[in-house]
Amino acid sequence: MTQKKYRYALIGCGFFAQNHLNAWSQNPDVELVATCDVDFEKAKTAAAIFGGRAYESAEELYANEELDFVDIATTPPTHKMMVELAAANGVAAICQKPLAWQMPDAKAMVRAMADKNLPFMVHENFRFQTPMRKIKEVIDSGAIGRPFFGRIYFRTAHDVYSAQSWLVESERMIIVDVAVHLFDLARYFIGEPKTIFASAQRVNPKIKGEDSATILMHMEDATCIVDASYETKSDNNTYPQTFVIIEGTRGSVTLSADYQLQIISEDSVTNEKITIPDHGWTTEPWNGIQDSVVNINRHWIECLKTGNIPETSGLDTLKLLDITLGAYESIDSGQVFNVGSLLK
Numbered sequence: 001m002t003q004k005k006y007r008y009a010l011i012g013c014g015f016f017a018q019n020h021l022n023a024w025s026q027n028p029d030v031e032l033v034a035t036c037d038v039d040f041e042k043a044k045t046a047a048a049i050f051g052g053r054a055y056e057s058a059e060e061l062y063a064n065e066e067l068d069f070v071d072i073a074t075t076p077p078t079h080k081m082m083v084e085l086a087a088a089n090g091v092a093a094i095c096q097k098p099l100a101w102q103m104p105d106a107k108a109m110v111r112a113m114a115d116k117n118l119p120f121m122v123h124e125n126f127r128f129q130t131p132m133r134k135i136k137e138v139i140d141s142g143a144i145g146r147p148f149f150g151r152i153y154f155r156t157a158h159d160v161y162s163a164q165s166w167l168v169e170s171e172r173m174i175i176v177d178v179a180v181h182l183f184d185l186a187r188y189f190i191g192e193p194k195t196i197f198a199s200a201q202r203v204n205p206k207i208k209g210e211d212s213a214t215i216l217m218h219m220e221d222a223t224c225i226v227d228a229s230y231e232t233k234s235d236n237n238t239y240p241q242t243f244v245i246i247e248g249t250r251g252s253v254t255l256s257a258d259y260q261l262q263i264i265s266e267d268s269v270t271n272e273k274i275t276i277p278d279h280g281w282t283t284e285p286w287n288g289i290q291d292s293v294v295n296i297n298r299h300w301i302e303c304l305k306t307g308n309i310p311e312t313s314g315l316d317t318l319k320l321l322d323i324t325l326g327a328y329e330s331i332d333s334g335q336v337f338n339v340g341s342l343l344k
């Protein structure tokens, strides 16, 4: 018997959605039945390339299509409306990050999906990068002992604004755009922080929000530094790579430029270049991120098939959002933020 294909629609056919569409196109378990974008030309172009019918509004999409899930890749201000619309129509959903700008909105979105018992995942893809899965394996194997220090960073001079012009006007910028992913990696590798302290600057005067941020995260028995910048003139070649250092009681694991992984354990040192799988449509320098979309999509389908809760479920993402929004509270107050405060 052939397995049923999950019927999905892609809502928001802009810059990053191209990775979603390409990644889904190689997934044998799904069928793209529709694309949707308020910029109708984008929806039509995506449908012409990847298949399905094109819609200009999500309401019209739900009125005309039977869907198993929607993949929401619109910009953040629309996420709440989109997730609530999916819930109202009884359709499971994946939503791009950041989930929301405000915690009450995020809670309402999670509640709306939970009330209907609908699977709900946030597209928090950095932990699904092949090198990050490998680092997690190393930590879980015990090879470096108990992690007590981490540094997770993303620093570049790459012009992110020409492909994503909405970032120029965004009052909140690099923390919600990229540090959110690094916080998630810190949680994934080391655990939940108890407190955080954040400092940020706006270096580029042409933008509204912060483009450089450093956050100190205190875990139960570890410290992790997360830092991100879009104005690091010394580095124009490694975008969009994330670097990681995790030190443990018995060794360390370090991911450096071009996916070089070094594992130091009590009695050995290994150096390995992690190969990013080639999916045909993936291209350097984006391949590491593009591959993570293939992996997170696969994880979602696995969860739909098994009924398992996705690693980056809406509920789990409330904890991530608490840290992310807490970083802004720390910047505004100049004080340490007690993690969990926004969840109460």
Ligand SMILES: NC(=O)c1ccc[n+]([C@@H]2O[C@H](COP(=O)([O-])OP(=O)(O)OC[C@H]3O[C@@H](n4cnc5c(N)ncnc54)[C@H](O)[C@@H]3O)[C@@H](O)[C@H]2O)c1
Binding pocket: 011, 012, 013, 014, 015, 016, 017, 036, 037, 038, 039, 042, 056, 057, 058, 073, 074, 075, 076, 078, 096, 097, 098, 123, 124, 125, 163, 164, 166, 177, 289
């Ligand atoms: N996870 C990652 O690695 C990653 C990378 C880049 C962007 N993103 C996220 O992806 C999302 C989209 O970012 P982008 O840079 O691709 O933006 P974009 O502006 O290029 O694309 C967004 C699209 O959504 C459409 N849209 C807006 N409102 C709509 C509505 N009400 N109905 C239908 N379509 C609507 C826009 O017309 C646009 O085509 C953001 O949440 C961003 O944070 C994630």
